[in-house]
Amino acid sequence: MARDREQPISDAVIKRLPIYLRYLTYLDRMGVRTVSSHQMGKDLGLNPAQIRKDLAHFGEFGRKGIGYEVRYLIKKIRQILHLDQLIPVALVGAGHLGTALARYNAFQQDNMRIVAIFDHSPLKAGREIDGIRIQPMEELQPTVKEKDIRVGIITVPDYAAQEVADLLVEAGIEAILNFAPTIIHVPPHVRVHHADLTTELHSLAYYLRQPEYLVM
Amino acid sequence: MARDREQPISDAVIKRLPIYLRYLTYLDRMGVRTVSSHQMGKDLGLNPAQIRKDLAHFGEFGRKGIGYEVRYLIKKIRQILHLDQLIPVALVGAGHLGTALARYNAFQQDNMRIVAIFDHSPLKAGREIDGIRIQPMEELQPTVKEKDIRVGIITVPDYAAQEVADLLVEAGIEAILNFAPTIIHVPPHVRVHHADLTTELHSLAYYLRQPEYLVM
Numbered sequence: 001m002a003r004d005r006e007q008p009i010s011d012a013v014i015k016r017l018p019i020y021l022r023y024l025t026y027l028d029r030m031g032v033r034t035v036s037s038h039q040m041g042k043d044l045g046l047n048p049a050q051i052r053k054d055l056a057h058f059g060e061f062g063r064k065g066i067g068y069e070v071r072y073l074i075k076k077i078r079q080i081l082h083l084d085q086l087i088p089v090a091l092v093g094a095g096h097l098g099t100a101l102a103r104y105n106a107f108q109q110d111n112m113r114i115v116a117i118f119d120h121s122p123l124k125a126g127r128e129i130d131g132i133r134i135q136p137m138e139e140l141q142p143t144v145k146e147k148d149i150r151v152g153i154i155t156v157p158d159y160a161a162q163e164v165a166d167l168l169v170e171a172g173i174e175a176i177l178n179f180a181p182t183i184i185h186v187p188p189h190v191r192v193h194h195a196d197l198t199t200e201l202h203s204l205a206y207y208l209r210q211p212e213y214l215v216m
Numbered sequence: 217m218a219r220d221r222e223q224p225i226s227d228a229v230i231k232r233l234p235i236y237l238r239y240l241t242y243l244d245r246m247g248v249r250t251v252s253s254h255q256m257g258k259d260l261g262l263n264p265a266q267i268r269k270d271l272a273h274f275g276e277f278g279r280k281g282i283g284y285e286v287r288y289l290i291k292k293i294r295q296i297l298h299l300d301q302l303i304p305v306a307l308v309g310a311g312h313l314g315t316a317l318a319r320y321n322a323f324q325q326d327n328m329r330i331v332a333i334f335d336h337s338p339l340k341a342g343r344e345i346d347g348i349r350i351q352p353m354e355e356l357q358p359t360v361k362e363k364d365i366r367v368g369i370i371t372v373p374d375y376a377a378q379e380v381a382d383l384l385v386e387a388g389i390e391a392i393l394n395f396a397p398t399i400i401h402v403p404p405h406v407r408v409h410h411a412d413l414t415t416e417l418h419s420l421a422y423y424l425r426q427p428e429y430l431v432m
Contacts, residue, residue, distance in 0.1 A: 011261030018418035026399055045227030082421045089417075097316035104313075104397070104413055112417055150424055153417070175420045181320070183242055191423040195416045197320055200409045201305075201328055201369070202234035204391045205298045207407040208366055 013054045014081075019044060020051070021077045027070050036067035078111075087112045088149045090173070092164045093156035094119040094127075094134045097179055101155060102129040112151065116143050120160075137167070144171035151175045158182040165192075229270045230297075235260060236267070237293045243286050252283035294327075303328045304365045306389070308380045309372035310335040310343075310350045313395055317371060318345040328367065332359050336376075353383070360387040367391045374398040381408075 023044055027035055041048035055061050055068075058080050062068045078084045091098050091114050102114050117134045119125060125136040135143060143149070152168040154161055154176060161180035168176060175191040178184050186192055239260055243251055257264035271277050271289075274296050278284045294300045307314050307330050318330050333350045335341060341352045351359060359365070368384040370377055370392060377396035384392055391407040394400050402408055 010263070012263070012266075014422045015261075015415075015419045017422070018412075018415040021418065022412055022415065045231075047226070047228070050228075080422065081418055082424055083418060087421055087424065095316065096312040096319070100311065100313035100316060101413060110414065112414075112421060151417070151420060174424050177417055177420055191420060193416045193420050195413070196234075196238055197317060197411070198326065198328075199231075199234040199238065200411045201367070201393055202237065202297055202299060203231045204367060204393055204407060204409050205303055205328060206230045206233070206296065208298055208303065208390050 009057050013057060016046070016051075016054055017077050017081055020054075021074065021081070021083075024068075024070050024074045024077070028074060032070055034067045034069055037062065039067070083111050085111065087151060088115045088147050089113060089151045089153060090116045090118065090140070090144060090147075090149045090168070091153045091155065092118045092137075092140070092168070093154060093160075094121075094124050094129065095155060098153075098155035099129055101153060101179075102132065114153070115147050116149060118143075120156075140167055141171045144168075144173060149173065151177070154178045154180055154184070156180055225273050229273060232262070232267075232270055233293050233297055236271075237290065237297070237299075240286050240290045240293070244290060248286055250283045250285055253278065255283070299327050301327065303367060304331040304363050305329060305367045305369060306332045306334065306356070306360060306363075306365045306384070307369045307371065308334045308353075308356070308384070309370060309376075310337075310340050310345065311371060314369075314371035315345055317369060317395075318348065330369070331363050332365060334359075336372075356383055357387045360384075360389060365389065367393070370394045370396055370400070372396055 020040070023040065037048040037051045040046070040051050052062065058076065061073055061076060089112055091102055094117055098117070102117060114132065117129060117132050118137055118140050119134050120137050122136070124134045127134050150173060152173045154164050156164050158180045161178060161182050161184050165176060165178070165184040165186055169186050169190055173190065176184070176186065177193050177195055179195050181196065183194070184192060236256070239256065253264040253267045256267050268278065274292065277289055277292060305328055307318055310333050314333065318333060330348065333345060333348050334353055334356050335350050336353050338352070340350045343350050366389060368389045370380050372380050374396045377394060377398050377400050381392060381394070381400040381402055385402050385406055389406065392400070392402065393409050393411055395411050397412065399410070400408060
């Protein structure tokens with residue numbers, strides 16, 4: 001869907017779609033059938049006009065006076081994000097964060113599925129996380145090809161992140177989600193997103209009460 | 217700073233500030249002294265006009281033809297987000313994600329510092345993560361008061377999240393970062409942000425090549 005369009009959709013719009021999806025999935029679980037952009041904006045802390053504009057990039061999903069049909073919009077956003085197909089994912093780094101992600105992923109029963117886990121430590125290779133065997137790094141390249149893995153998640157320490165990224169790129173991966181607190185460089189045909197666990201924490205601090213004795 | 221203003225700043229603006237901060241900190245580490253909103257927009261996938269507008273809410277930080285001074289802007293954003301003061305944080309749930317966060321936090325040497333970790337499991341209580349002792353849940357209330365803890369991070373399973381949120385609110389916490397994959401409810405004076413590890417992964421999927429054989 002995304003390739004034939006004249007004007008590319010901005011990254012900011014694409015980054016908001018999963019937030020809409022998560023919210024709508026919650027509404028669906030609560031039995032809500034339709035929702036207005038006004039209500040969405042209120043619940044998500046976003047401008048309703050922006051939400052309407054974001055969604056209008058992809059089609060006419062809303063109806064005047066009714067709003068959006070929750071299930072239909074979920075289906076559409078999943079299509080737009082390519083989440084209606086199975087996307088095999090490899091995770092590199094079976095430390096605490098990697099283990100948490102592998103378990104979380106299994107729990108969510110998502111179409112983006114971690115199908116292989118790699119770790120450089122011989123102590124970890126052979127162990128399992130939720131039924132997936134941890135493989136040594138040497139098996140990364142053949143496994144990526146064999147299992148048609150398209151996305152890599154990096155959960156290694158910062159000093160090892162670039163090396164792992166290079167291996168993933170060499171193996172033919174198309175996109176990388178990097179949790180290591182450093183910037184990694186990849187060729188232009190590979191997409192990288194940086195996930196930072198502290199971003200949400202930092203924006204929370206803004207809302208704390210200011211102690212009276214503090215001079216700013 | 218945030219309270220005396222006539223018009224409240226939208227949540228969307230506040231959520232972008234930590235992204236600017238992370239980016240600027242990276243530039244500073246690379247030795248970059250000034251940056252234009254145009255360059256920032258390009259690197260962050262955001263509209264330069266939006267960046268200028270976001271920052272203009274808080275003052276006149278940029279200079280025509282020069283752009284923003286990196287270190288000055290870092291200092292200002294840290295002030296705006298209240299990150300120039302020490303903010304004690306409690307973490308509840310010493311599983312894999314909690315452990316990863318506690319370690320990550322220590323590594324970052326942030327002003328938002330995890331100073332207490334709680335877990336309901338008697339097997340975990342007494343153990344340490346990077347020098348911080350895991351305490352039983354019964355000690356949450358007195359410890360929050362004693363250490364003047366203002367922010368709580370929830371990394372327990374989804375079914376336990378609401379109960380933990382209630383305990384944190386009762387103990388007097390002002391803000392909560394919830395990593396459990398569920399919505400939690402709190403009184404209006406408490407701020408909640410939901411951190412979802414899958415959001416970035418989902419927006420990545422959009423950029424994958426579409427196989428030719430797939431009919432959308």
